[in-house]
Amino acid sequence: MPPEQPKVSVIMPVRDGERWVTEAIHSVQNQTFRDFELLVIDDGSADATPTILADAAAADPRIAVLTQHRDGLVAGLNRGLYAARAPLIARLDADDIALPERLARQVDYMAAHPDVVLLGGWATIIDENGHPKGREMRPNPNDLRATLMKKSPFIHPTVMFRAEAARRVGGYHAAFEAGEDYDFWLRLADIGELAILPELLIRYREHGGSVTRTRQLRQIYSARLAKLAAAARQAGQPDPSAALAAPPEWYDASPGPFERDSSRLFRMLELADPAAAARIPRSAIDLDAIASQLRTLTAGERKFAQAAVLNLLRLPHDAPGISRLKLYWLLLRLAPLRAAKLLIAK
Numbered sequence: 361m362p363p364e365q366p367k368v369s370v371i372m373p374v375r376d377g378e379r380w381v382t383e384a385i386h387s388v389q390n391q392t393f394r395d396f397e398l399l400v401i402d403d404g405s406a407d408a409t410p411t412i413l414a415d416a417a418a419a420d421p422r423i424a425v426l427t428q429h430r431d432g433l434v435a436g437l438n439r440g441l442y443a444a445r446a447p448l449i450a451r452l453d454a455d456d457i458a459l460p461e462r463l464a465r466q467v468d469y470m471a472a473h474p475d476v477v478l479l480g481g482w483a484t485i486i487d488e489n490g491h492p493k494g495r496e497m498r499p500n501p502n503d504l505r506a507t508l509m510k511k512s513p514f515i516h517p518t519v520m521f522r523a524e525a526a527r528r529v530g531g532y533h534a535a536f537e538a539g540e541d542y543d544f545w546l547r548l549a550d551i552g553e554l555a556i557l558p559e560l561l562i563r564y565r566e567h568g569g570s571v572t573r574t575r576q577l578r579q580i581y582s583a584r585l586a587k588l589a590a591a592a593r594q595a596g597q598p599d600p601s602a603a604l605a606a607p608p609e610w611y612d613a614s615p616g617p618f619e620r621d622s623s624r625l626f627r628m629l630e631l632a633d634p635a636a637a638a639r640i641p642r643s644a645i646d647l648d649a650i651a652s653q654l655r656t657l658t659a660g661e662r663k664f665a666q667a668a669v670l671n672l673l674r675l676p677h678d679a680p681g682i683s684r685l686k687l688y689w690l691l692l693r694l695a696p697l698r699a700a701k702l703l704i705a706k
Contacts, residue, residue, distance in 0.1 A: 365445050365446065366396050366397045366422070366445060367393075367446055367447070367448060368395065368396040368463055368520075369398075369440075369446040369523070370399065371399050371401070371441065371444065371450070371452075372384060372385075372388075372451075372452050372453065373401045373403060373433055373436035373437060373440065373454065374403065374413075375402070375403040375409075376405045376409060377405065377409050377455065378405075378407040380455040381454045384452060384453070384454050385398065385400070385423070387459075387460075390460055391458065391462065391463045391464065392463075392464045393464040393467055396450075396463060397423075398420075398422055398424070399424050399443055399444060400413050400423065400425050401426045401427075401437075401439050402425060403432065404427075410427075426440065433540070434532045434537075437531070437540070438531045438532055441523070441526055441527065444523055446523065448466075448520055448521075448523065449520065450463060450466065450519070450520045451518070451520075452517050452562070453516070453517040453565075455567065456517045456563060457490070458561065458562050459560060459561055459562060462561040463520075465481075465559060465561070466479055466481070466520040466557060469555070469557055470520060470522070473553070475553045476552065476553045476555045477526075477548050477553065477554070478520075478521045478545060478548045479520045479554075479555050479556070479557060480513070480519050480554075480556040481515065481519075481556060481561035481562070482497060482498045482515075482556075482557075483515050483517075483518055483560065483561065483562045483564035484562075484563050484564065485497065485563075485565075485566055488566075488567035490563070490565075497515055499513040499514070499556055500556075501555065501557075501558050504555070505554065508546060508554070509587060510658070512542045512545060512583075513556065514541070514545055518561045521548060526544075529547040529548055529550065531544070532544050533601070533604075534606060535601060535607055535608070536586055536601075536607070537578055537607035538575055538578045538582055539581075539582025539585075540582070542582070542586050543585075543601075546586055546587070546590040550594075573632065573633060574633075576664075577626065577629060577632070577664060578607070580661055580664070581622065581626050582607070583658070584661070585601060585608070585619060585622060588600070588622070589601040600617075600618040603618075604618075608623065609623075610623040610626035610630070611627055621653070624646065624649045625649050627646070628645075628647070628650050628668055629650075629665055631668035631672060632664040632671065633671075634671050634674075637671035642682070645682050647686060650665050650669075650694075651690055651693070662694060666691065669690055669694065670691070673687050
C-alpha cells in the first residue's frame with residue numbers, strides 16, 4: 361500500500377463474489393481519479409474470491425484485502441470504515457460497476473461543498489450479464505431531509521461520505537439489520553448536509569438472489585425503528601436505539617419500550633406469510649395493532665398488512681372476538697378497491 365494518505369478510500373465488502381468481483385475491482389482501477397485506496401473486505405468467502413483478491417492486491421499496491429469470518433455486512437462495512445486512511449469514503453458493492461468519472465465527480469462536489477457529509481448519485485440498472493435493463497434509478501436531489509424522514513433517497517453503492525463524520529456518528533449499527541444504511545444516513549443528517557449528484561455514477565446489478573419476504577419485512581421494521589430514533593433525536597431526546605446491541609425481534613415476549621409498538625405491529629405483518637397466518641393461535645390475532653397505526657404505515661408496511669388480512673380471511677373459521685366483518689372493514693381501510701372487489705365477488 362502506498363505510504364502517502366490517499367484522498368479517497370473505496371470500501372467493498374464481498375462474500376462468495378467470484379462471478380463479478382473482478383469487474384467491480386477493475387471499475388475502480390479504471391477511474392479517471394487515481395488517488396485512492398480500495399479496501400475489499402472478504403467476509404469468509406468459500407469460493408475463488410480469496411484467490412482473486414490476493415492476485416489483485418499483489419498486482420496493485422492501492423488494493424488492500426481485509427478478512428473476517430462471516431461476521432456479516434455491518435461488521436465488514438465498519439471494518440472498512442475504521443481501516444480507511446482517506447478523508448473521503450466511497451462505497452461500491454462487489455457486483456456493481458463504477459463508471460469512470462464516478463470518483464472524480466464526487467470528489468469535486470465534496471471539495472466545493474464542505475458542509476456536505478453524505479453525497480449520493482444515480483445508477484443504471486444492469487442484469488447479471490451486465491446488459492442494461494432499460495431502467496435507471498434517479499432519486500430526486502431536492503428536499504432530501506423531508507424525503508429521508510419517509511424513506512431513503514440514497515442508493516448505497518453510489519454514496520461518498522466524510523470519514524470523520526461517519527466515525528463521529530458511530531458508523532453502521534448492527535441493530536438495524538437490513539436497514540443499516542438508512543439508519544446511517546439519518547445519523548449523518550444529524551450533523552451535516554446531504555446531497556445527491558444528479559448524474560449516473562454506477563451500473564447497479566440486479567440478479568437472481570431474490571430478497572425473501574422475511575428479509576423485506578426485517579428491512580421495513582429496521583426502517584421504522586430508525587425513523588423513530590431519528591425523530592427522538594431531532595426532538596432533543598436521547599437516542600432510544602442506543603441500548604440496542606443486536607437487531608430486536610418483533611416476536612420477543614418482552615420487547616423494550618422503544619420497539620414495543622413496532623413489534624406489536626410487525627407480529628401482525630408477519631402474517632403476510634400464509635404459513636404464519638395458518639399457525640397463529642386465534643387468541644394472538646391483534647387487528648388493532650394494524651388499525652391503530654393506519655396513518656403511519658409506509659407503502660411497504662401497508663402492502664404486508666393487506667396480505668396479512670387477506671391470509672386471515674382465508675382461514676376457515678372466525679377467531680374468538682374477530683369476525684370476518686372486522687377483517688373486511690380493516691381491508692377496506694387498507695385497500696378500498698381490493699376489498700370492494702372481494703365483496704362483489706362473494
